[in-house]
Amino acid sequence: MRDLISLSAFPKSGVTYLGFLMFHCLFGDEAGIGDLEKQYVIDIHAWPALRFAVPGGPRIVKSHFPFGPDRPGVGRTARAVYLIRHPVDVMMSAWDYRRFLNPAETPDDDEGGPADGPAFRRFVHDWLASGGAGFEVAGPWLxxxxxxxxxxxxxxxxxxxxxxxxxxxxxLAAILRFLDLPVPVERQAVAIARSSMAAMAALEADEVRNRRNGVFYRPELARSYEGGRRFINKGHRGCYATLLTDEERALADRTFGAEMSVYFSGGSGAGAG
Structure with a gap:
């Protein structure tokens, strides 16, 4: 039986934002936001039992798995929304996420962010040369x-x-049409407002302040949060043009060129998300 809608994306491609949009469109004000990924738009990696809070409602899952008949949930998926982000911008968000999860791992010379430290440049080369490897659950981006x-x-x-x-x-309107989920335009506007970067950052700040398990905060991440790091971060854009060296851009072109030319404006990703 194919009864699932899959919001599928490579990690750090914005699927949390997409999940917020769908939650606020479809489940109304009475649903608990802290249970978003546990009961409404279920993170299939964290909650594989798939116990939905609204049995008769849309059965939506968030997944980072590549497509394959043996992947969890794929055999039950009726339709999928695939969110794609420029591979070099994904790389930068992956770098931030690595620092978020392991605050003591990154050398001091990279503490200011993605500057020119040797650890960062090694990370860039490895990412580009491998086709975007770095998340075991997903395999390479390509x-x-x-x-x-x-x-x-x-x-x-x-x-x-x-x-x-x-x-x-x-x-959002196009996604809802594809999924055959009628949602009033007014409700879509509410969902967009409640899913903004600022709104998600405010929710994360509230969870951190109250040390409350929810969409973002987990006790095991306390050290990162105490150091001022956050899951909702910079929303990197146009990193191909602004952060890569000429040599790195040439490597990116060799590795990702076909996909960049098909899916991103101008091929290089300048201005792409």
Missing amino acids: RHVRSWLDQREIPVHLVTYTDLVDQPGRE
Whole structure:
């Protein structure tokens, strides 16, 4: 039985934002935001039992798995929304996430952020040379994207991170049409407002301040939070043009060139999300 809607994306591609949009569209004010990924738009990695709070409602899961018949939930997926983000911007968010999870790991010369420290430049080279490897659950970015967009078993609606952030009204409406989920325009506008970067950051700050398990805060992340680091971060854009050296851009072109030319404006990703 195919009864699931999958919000699928490579890690650090913005699927948390997409999950917020769907939650606020479909489950109303009575649903507890802290249970978003546990009972409403279920994170299939953390909550694989898939116990939905609204049995008769849309059964939506968030997944970082590549497509494959043996992947959890794939055999039950009726339709999927695939969110794609420029691989170099994903790389930068992956770097931030690594620092978030392991605050003591990154050398001091990189403490100011993604500057020019040797640890960062090694990370960049490894990411570009490997096709975007760095998340075991997902495999390389290149393989993940191709697994979902080249398959024909499940209908897929493709949306880019840039378009979703820059044109949320247009993209959310298109997603809901694809999924055949009628939501009043007024409710869509509420969902967009409640899912903004500022709104998500405020929720994270509240969870951290109250040390309350929720969408973001976990006790095991306390050290990172105490150091001022956050899950909701910079929303990197255009990193291909602004952060790579000429040599690194050449490597990115060799590795990701086909995908960059197909899915991102101008191929290079300048201005892409």
